Amino acid sequence: MNIHKEISLENEICDHLASHGWLHEAEDAKRYDRARALYAPDLLEWVKTSQPKAWEAIAKSGDTALLDRVRKQIDARGTLDVLRHGIEMIGVDGTLKLAEFKPALAENPEIVARHQANRLRVIRQVKYSLANENSIDLVLFLNGIPVATSELKTDFTQSVEDAIDQYRYDRPPKLGGRTEPLLSFPSGALVHFAVSNAQVFMTTKLEGKATRFLPFNKGDDGAAGNPLNPHGHRTSYLWEEVWDRESWLELIGRYIIAQKDKKGQPNALIFPRYHQLDATRKLVRTVLQEGPGQKYLIQHSAGSGKTNSIA
Known part of the structure; x- marks a missing residue:
């Protein structure tokens, strides 16, 4: 019964996103590359569609060279920096873009076309680990690069605290001496959401039991939590509003703040809370x-x- 209710929530979220500009297919999870933490079909299609001249050069070396280069750059610079600034690659003139964020004012037709070509995808039950068969309820991707994970609970069965504990105790960024690419900082997903029907919490850095989650709620008439929603779940604003295609692209492109240490390496990401x-x-x-x-x-x-x- 518990699993059935969570699956229903997964269905509802994925169906909504799929009908509002996101990609979602039943077999997506089977195509996920655990070792690189990439959804290769979208990354390759993005480059092919948005930068055809660069694709001609890349195709000569094969898909593996691009996937390995992207993974190496993410490991060296972090996911956010790679998404915002692209990568350099042998044989490609200039910077290879891995996403296109809408500028505040410019209406350059090439930029607009690349912005429209962005591929947002939600994949459910992603087996992410290099050490076991654990799966995460939902993973959100931008052009094949993971940007968010989410563990779902229904208040009929478990609370949002159970989702938080799942991250803290069952989703370590390192396991058996090996780094989990999807969950590591700063080279994994940018943010991790714990979601129930009633509340949302989030963190940008998984650190086992020391992980600090912050509320991502709207507030309820001056109190904590979320107001009643006559049209559905109290937390439906997350997938209907925050994960809306244009909202989500703007959030990744403009709102997340990377704090860096003296060596220029990111040591924290500030993800805006809902308010x-x-x-x-x-x-x-x-x-x-x-x-x-x-x-x-x-x-x-x-x-x-x-x-x-x-x-």
């Missing part, structure tokens, strides 16, 4: 309507990230 994302998007819409030079108030509770919202 920060909501506040900044409302500000942007208002400024576009009213013009620059106005004064605005950002009101968050103590310690909830006002500085980053303002920035």
